[in-house]
Amino acid sequence: MKSVKYTIIILIALLIAVPALLTFLITYIPSLPQPSLGATQKIDEWENLSQSFTEKNNNLAEVALTLKNPDFKNKQDIIFNLYDSTGHLLRTTTRNGSSIIDGDFVKFQFAPIADSANQSYTFTLSAPRVNINDALESYISPQNTPGGVMKVNDKVATGSASFATFYRIPNRFFVLKSVLQGVVQKLLADSTFAIIYILLILSCAGYLLKDLLKNRRR
Amino acid sequence: MDIKKIVVLAVLIRLLIMPFYFHPDIKTTYYKTSFLRQGVFNVYKYLDQHKTDLTLQENFNYFPLTYFLLGGYQFAISPLAGDINHWLANASSGAVEETGIYRYLFLLKLPYIIFDLLIGFFLMKLFEEKEKQRQVLTLWLFNPFSILIIYVFANFDTIPVCLSVISLFLVKKQKWLLSALSLGIAACFKAYPLIFLPFLLLAIPTLRLRLQALALSLGFFILIIFPFLLSPGFSQAALVSGLTTRIFDSNIGLGFGEYLYSGVVALVILFFHLLLRENYKRVSLDQLLSYFIASMLILLSFIHFHIQWLLWALPFIVALVVENKRYFGPMLILLCSGILVPVLYNDQYMGVGLLSALSPLYTLLPTPYTILQKIYDPFILQSILHSLYAGGSIILVWKLLVRKDEIS
Numbered sequence: 001m002k003s004v005k006y007t008i009i010i011l012i013a014l015l016i017a018v019p020a021l022l023t024f025l026i027t028y029i030p031s032l033p034q035p036s037l038g039a040t041q042k043i044d045e046w047e048n049l050s051q052s053f054t055e056k057n058n059n060l061a062e063v064a065l066t067l068k069n070p071d072f073k074n075k076q077d078i079i080f081n082l083y084d085s086t087g088h089l090l091r092t093t094t095r096n097g098s099s100i101i102d103g104d105f106v107k108f109q110f111a112p113i114a115d116s117a118n119q120s121y122t123f124t125l126s127a128p129r130v131n132i133n134d135a136l137e138s139y140i141s142p143q144n145t146p147g148g149v150m151k152v153n154d155k156v157a158t159g160s161a162s163f164a165t166f167y168r169i170p171n172r173f174f175v176l177k178s179v180l181q182g183v184v185q186k187l188l189a190d191s192t193f194a195i196i197y198i199l200l201i202l203s204c205a206g207y208l209l210k211d212l213l214k215n216r217r218r
Numbered sequence: 219m220d221i222k223k224i225v226v227l228a229v230l231i232r233l234l235i236m237p238f239y240f241h242p243d244i245k246t247t248y249y250k251t252s253f254l255r256q257g258v259f260n261v262y263k264y265l266d267q268h269k270t271d272l273t274l275q276e277n278f279n280y281f282p283l284t285y286f287l288l289g290g291y292q293f294a295i296s297p298l299a300g301d302i303n304h305w306l307a308n309a310s311s312g313a314v315e316e317t318g319i320y321r322y323l324f325l326l327k328l329p330y331i332i333f334d335l336l337i338g339f340f341l342m343k344l345f346e347e348k349e350k351q352r353q354v355l356t357l358w359l360f361n362p363f364s365i366l367i368i369y370v371f372a373n374f375d376t377i378p379v380c381l382s383v384i385s386l387f388l389v390k391k392q393k394w395l396l397s398a399l400s401l402g403i404a405a406c407f408k409a410y411p412l413i414f415l416p417f418l419l420l421a422i423p424t425l426r427l428r429l430q431a432l433a434l435s436l437g438f439f440i441l442i443i444f445p446f447l448l449s450p451g452f453s454q455a456a457l458v459s460g461l462t463t464r465i466f467d468s469n470i471g472l473g474f475g476e477y478l479y480s481g482v483v484a485l486v487i488l489f490f491h492l493l494l495r496e497n498y499k500r501v502s503l504d505q506l507l508s509y510f511i512a513s514m515l516i517l518l519s520f521i522h523f524h525i526q527w528l529l530w531a532l533p534f535i536v537a538l539v540v541e542n543k544r545y546f547g548p549m550l551i552l553l554c555s556g557i558l559v560p561v562l563y564n565d566q567y568m569g570v571g572l573l574s575a576l577s578p579l580y581t582l583l584p585t586p587y588t589i590l591q592k593i594y595d596p597f598i599l600q601s602i603l604h605s606l607y608a609g610g611s612i613i614l615v616w617k618l619l620v621r622k623d624e625i626s
Contacts (some may be wrong), residue, residue, distance in 0.1 A: 004219070004227070007360040014366070015235060019573050019580070026579055179577040183238070186317060190300075193321035197237070204230035211223060 023175040027168060028109075031057045034164035035141035040068055041152060041161075043078055044135035048126040051161040053148040060116035062166035063123055064107040068137040069100045076130045080108040085120040097136055112168040120147070123163075138162070221352060225338075228359035229331065235369045236327045237320035240575035241567050244372040245313070247288065248326055249306040250278040254289025255296070261285050262451030273309040277455035282442050283406035284374060288329075295325050311581075314574040323372075323575065330368050333380040334359075337533050340380075340387045344503070344537055354540040363553055364532055370572055373526040378404035382411050383533050385418065386510065390503050394422045398431035402438035409462055410530055412439070413517065416489050417509040421501035464521040481520035488512055491619060504541070508618040510534045515615055518556065519608035525560040525568070528553065542621075548614055555606045562586055562600045 032053060041049050063080065074097030082091040091110035100106055108123075125138060138161055140150070145160040169175055187194045219227075250261060258264045261278050269275050278285065292299070300318045302325070308316065316322075338358045342351040358364065368376050381404035388397035398418060404411035415435055422428045446452040469477035492501065492509055514531030535553075539546045561568050564587040573580040590596040 003357050003360045004224075007362050007365070008231070010362040011231065011235070011365060014362070015239070015370075019576060022570065022573070022580065022583060026582055028582070029579060030582070175577075175579060179579065182577050187320060189317040190321050193318070193324070197233075197320075197324065200233055201230065204226050204233065207226055208223060208230070 019179075020176060023179055024172055026175045028062050028107075028166040029057075029169060029175070030164055031055060031060070031167050032145075032163075032165040034064070034066070035143045035145070035160065035162055037066055037139040037162050038142045038159065039140050040137035041140050041157075042132065042135040042137050043125050043127045044130045044132045045128050046132060047135075047153055048124055049138055049161060050122055050124040050151045050154070051145065051148060051163060052120060052122040052150075053145050053163075053165070054118065054120050055116045055165055055167075056118070057167040058114060058117045059112040059167040059170060060121070060165060061112040061168035062107050062109045063163055064105055064166065065125075065161060065163045066139045067100055067104055067106045068139070069097055069102045069104070070137075072102065073097075073134045074100070074130065074136045076127060076134065078125060078127045078130075078136055080110075081124045081126070082110065083122045083124070085122075087122075090121075097130075097134075100136065107166070116167070125161075219356075221355060224352070224356055224359060225335065228335075228338075231365065232331055232334070232369055233324075235365065236331075237324040238576055239370040239372075239572050240314060240319070240323060241371050241373075241572060243567075244323070244326055245306055246274055246276060247280070247284070247374065248292065249274050250276075251285050251289040252292055252303060252306055254285060255292055260446060260449055262446055262449040262455055264451075265455075266449070266451035273307045277451060279455050280408065281406050281456055282446055283403070284377075284408075287377070287407075288374065291329055295328075299325055311578065314578055319575050327369055327372055330372070330374070330376050333376045334364070334368055337376070337380050337383050340383045341533055341537055343387050344390060344507075345540070350540055354537055357540060358533060358536045361532075361536065363557065364529065366557075367526050367529045367532075371526055373524075375408065375526045375529045378407040378411055379529050379533060381407075382414060382510070382530070385411070385414070386503070386507065386534070389418065389421060389506055394427050394431050395434055398422075398435040399438060402435035405435075405439045406442040410514075410517075410527075413485065413513050414510055417492060417501075417506060417513065420489075420492050421506045423500065464523075465517070467522065468520045481517055484516040484520060485513055488516065488615075488619075507534055507537060508621065511538060512615040512618050515552070515611035519604075519611045523560065525557065528556050538618075545614075548610060552607060552610045552614065555603050555610070559600055559603045559607065562590065562596050562603070564588075564596070 032055065041047070043049055063082070067078075076097050077094045078097065078100075080091075080093050080095070081089055084090055090113065093108050093110050095106060095108065113119075127136065130136070140157075140159050141162040142159045144150075144158075148160055150157050150160045187197075250265065253261055253264060261282075265272070265278055292302075295302075298321075300321060302318070302322050305313060305316050305318060305322050313319075338355045341354045341358050345351045345354060367373075381400050385397045385400035385404070388394075388400060398415065401411045401415050401418060415432070419428045419432060422431055443452070443456075446456075465481045466477075466479050468480040470480065471477055488509060492505070495501070495505075511531050511534045514534075518527060518531075532553075535545075535549050539549055564585065565571075566581060566585055568587075569585045570580045570583045571585075587596045590599060
């Protein structure tokens, strides 16, 4: 009977406790999805890139792009600036090319902007000290970002930067709550299956419980 | 706990797990087998000709009975399965967010419960003592390895595993031909049961019966694959994939284009060890069990394996441990090191990806491979664990071959 006990404990640990605990490690959640990758745009002393967008969620805290760093040549800083719709600089952060592998999904993290939902922003990528031969390259998508405009050296260009945005979770239990709500919603959306499934579980559990109670009475 | 309660509790645990853990292999396999409903007989030719039209473009890497059984099963569940065909064909990451996913995973894994319970039943039948029957059933139904491999990773290996166990049971009943046939049928799902065949043949008492058994087993296997042999898709996908090629990956070069294949050498050593047994005594059921386990331990020691391949020896290991508890500790260490090897592969679905049916947010988390990469070479750690597995297997194989226990 030890194998029954240990198996149940191990399964509860691996399949319930661990997933629950893992939710506490997720602190940034995708907001705007990344469109497809197409051509690339160099970011160097001669060229910079800007992209406007409208954020869906509050607590905007990260913008991520896929960057090329051919032959790992670039070991310089790339500057990320985030502006509001009036052109006021809200956030700035840098990443160094030495930590960017070719084709990496690079995240520019910054302090969350609490009331970012439905607000328009523009981010720019620049590298004023980088030679054209060592430039990082940002992937561009042929699809336009809805409500957004891409500019290269302040001139409007076709398509959009291939980027995604992330928002920071408002509290520790947000993700756990989302996961549980998601599971329940998905189950209830398929109500026929949910009813049959729950009945099956209750039948098995009921049989075992009835037997347990019968043995206890003896 | 009586047997009925053991079974009900085991089924309850499986029902609780089945709908919520997702590995893409189950979707890919059932997608490929769903073409049977469209009247496709030769799935290898069909996929070869229509690959670019399909959303999931991998080959069908298994033998034909897999196609017909799983495809036929989809006929049976079609009234209950809702829009499963749309889900099976959905190659995007959004597939895990489809409303019916819990129903689909539940239905697709349902056959595995049947084979799982059958394995337990036939393991019981290997023993005469009621208490040992209860123990083997309990240990089979309540070990986390089989539950995780069958219902979380959800490959169909449980089908050929069940047939291999039935084969061993039939040896106990001295139904030699049926035993060989069972291995032949199992091989029509996955090739590995053919590795048991030489050992089974040595257990058969007369040469005439051995030849009949060999003809029946291989004959059935060839009969099933024969219509597909000339299909280009079949030879590329089923004959030269997975085990059939990996067994040749571990080798020692002899020069002039020749190699010694470590896995093959080790299996041949086992075979000759049984062939040259003392006084050519009758091979007991217990000895055959040892050789079945030994062949799988040795095989997996010398190849890069998928996690579900650990299931191949597991029922036999359970029977061994019930028969002699001193093997419990070493086998547990071996299984733990064995299961950690594939968990460290660079594959999201060896870790957090399995939770994506609960929520796609889990895929934001790094895999064990990605985490390890930051501090150490994950391939070295995989190799150390695999070496541990191989070293432990070699000693256990030796111990198995020299023991004198009997199943009772």
